[in-house]
Amino acid sequence: MIDEDRPSAISLRAMRDTDIEAASLLSKALGWPHRLEDWQFMFAAGHGLVAETPAGELVGTILWWTYGAHDASLGMVIVSGAWQGHGIGRRLMSGARSALPGRTLHLNATPVGIPLYEKLGFSPCGLVEQRQAIAATQPLISLPEGMRLRPAGQSDLAALSALDHAATGMARQDLLHALLGAGRGIVVDDGGTIVGYSICRPFGWGNVIGPVIATTDLFASAMIAHWIGSGAGQFTRIDVPAACGLTAWLDEVGLPRVDTVTTMRTATDREGARGTTVFALCSQALG
Ligand SMILES: CC(C)(COP(=O)(O)OP(=O)(O)OC[C@H]1O[C@@H](n2cnc3c(N)ncnc32)[C@H](O)[C@@H]1OP(=O)(O)O)[C@@H](O)C(=O)NCCC(=O)NCCS
CATH class of the missing domain: 3.40.630.30 (Gcn5-related N-acetyltransferase (GNAT))
Known part of the structure; x- marks a missing residue:
């Protein structure tokens, strides 16, 4: 050398x-x-x-x-x-x-990264499944009467950030602003109250669905079904927490798991989400 x-x-x-x-x-x-x-x-x-x-x-x-x-x-x-x-x-x-x-530091670790992060004081706190495929036809999901999916724009940013904060405990308004600029957003609108939001944007070999944040599994699956339909025939990826409750349904609708990473963070005393769940990350890197 x-x-x-x-x-x-x-x-x-x-x-x-x-x-x-x-x-x-x-x-x-x-x-x-x-x-x-x-x-x-x-x-x-x-x-x-x-x-x-x-x-x-x-x-x-x-x-x-x-x-x-x-x-x-x-x-x-x-x-x-x-x-x-x-x-x-x-x-x-x-x-x-x-x-x-x-600051509390968050990351999603590949298996080769885990030993390094553990040595630096990060602890595992969950698994994230990388799921992807060429999207098929749109799965049928009906929302209860009075609720609808509608496009989201920058004017919804404050409401989206509040819902996001309830699920993640983080103030991600600037990131959501950037993601909305890079992709398309939708919300589940319950008579004027937003009970779920999602963004889909070009990424990698096609599109990535994420984040998906909602108060119920049904609202999350309605938004994901919408993106599968609008991206039919295109490569579609979604990174979902393994514990989110949608993994069996994602198998059924043709988005199989291809990899798993470990979510780690430096603090172990985080408050849990209050009635709102992260069903998909923005990406493994962004969290
Ligand atoms: C993960 C990665 C960034 C580590 O970089 P690196 O320069 O090889 O790591 P370092 O040489 O600084 O090693 C860091 C520590 O981890 C330890 N370590 C690395 N691999 C290990 C293993 N398989 N088992 C146990 N310890 C391991 C090293 O011993 C070292 O500990 P020390 O500083 O106490 O001696 C590198 O392997 C990489 O780029 N991998 C591919 C991309 C990737 O998966 N990145 C992680 C994304 S989350």
């Missing part, structure tokens, strides 16, 4: 727009589906660090998103194959943590 190729010669610095292309090659090399546009969206909504060689080759990434004053999600933690096992992942995580003092 020449000096410049030593792991200790790797430096960390803030990610820039001009790093996105090289960063996207790191995720592509892992077989992850993120397009350049997905990286651009994630970076525009958050912050990042990169690890680079003295020659300027990008060999590691981490992104994070702050939600209100108390929470942050971490994602896209990647160290290129040849450089793994030399402490770069740990350095990227430490760098991100220093930028997020006092």
